[in-house]
Amino acid sequence: MQIDIGITEKDRKKIAEGLSKLLADTYTLYLKTHNFHWNVTGPMFNTLHLMFEAQYNELALAVDLVAERIRSLGFPAPGTYSEYAKLSSIPEPKGVPKAEKMIEELVAGQEAVVRTARAIFPAAEKARDEATADLLTQRIQLHEKTAWMLRSLLEK
Template structure:
């Protein structure tokens, strides 16, 4: 993570090393969440076919929720005393979610969003060992909420493919 200026020392009962490690994980989560936000918004704009109205509205609900999540994740990184990534370049380096190629069919959009939702869950889950070791309950709470949301959304999207 690039440093931008000086941050006043943070003394919240979590060591500097642990705060940096957790923030690095949260930065990957932020990048995945933002990338999924962009993909979902893109699909909202470009979906076609017999399920247009259902998917258009569903994708809007999902990207709106993701926009709120991006802010919560970035603010947690800042509360830990680190700077949040905020450029396409940084997100591209940190994200595990590939960009969509062209305009996929509605069914392929759903599949890609299932994969994206599940990728965010895996990224969040990977941060837990560092969070648990540091007794960082606020981050654990954030991660738990994110995982619940993404698991439920993945299930709902998968249900459309049955």
Template sequence: MPIATLNTGISIEGRKAVANGLSNVLADTFCLYEKTHGFHWNVTGPMFQTLHLMFMEQYTELWNSIDVIAERIRALGEYAPFGGDAMKRLTIISDSPLHPRAMEMVNELMKGHESVCRTVRVTLNLAEEAEDHPTIDLLTERLLAHEKTAWMLRSLLEEEDVEAVQ
């Protein structure tokens, strides 16, 4: 049976470049999801309830985005990576010490979201070069989500401005 040729107006080279970039975004997102979920399970201390719920919101958002990213890779005619080895090879998100303190978790997640932002921006440039508007839209949404989450996490790490309160 002949394989149907993919012809959506994006060159083969453009599709491959974008799909490779999306594979990095997928791996970063998946690894950040795993870290966030693990922190959700293991957070302790006075901010337990706040962070436990915040991390749940964050890992849920990450989980919901994983399928969308993988399906875009498939729509471009490439296979989406899966499995621990593939994800570790493609991600820039590092593993965490087994039991960091609560604010160390917040700091790690903030840095993780900022890292994903950088991966998204690289892939966004590839999508723009390929004139791949659906991927541009997807990556713009992802960038907004990661920047907002990084900002919220960063806000937890900032000291209160005592002069502004008085």
């Protein structure tokens, strides 16, 4: 059945492509955060273990929201590691870094998600896609706040 939501197929496709990159970044950050939750050690273990858990739980919910928006626009959501590896701007960690390096990598990951989300805005605004713009605004706000909180742990 044809989709008739007031956004052209061409615009929906462009937005869905951007959201696919956001989904890949979000899922990759989820995996990295969960990995660090399992493997963190050191004097801040309990604080970081719990903080990372809260962050990966939020990211797990976020991937569903982003994927469902892609589907609402009429396109398949990417859902494999190989697709995410091609689409994501977030590198995988090498080995198991020390706690401070984990925090630095997660700050970089949070900021990468913000940049990816921000890059979709022009297409969403041009198409008057308020639903996607709202999703992007919420994601940007949350990732900027999380990056700030993580950066605060690095201050001497």
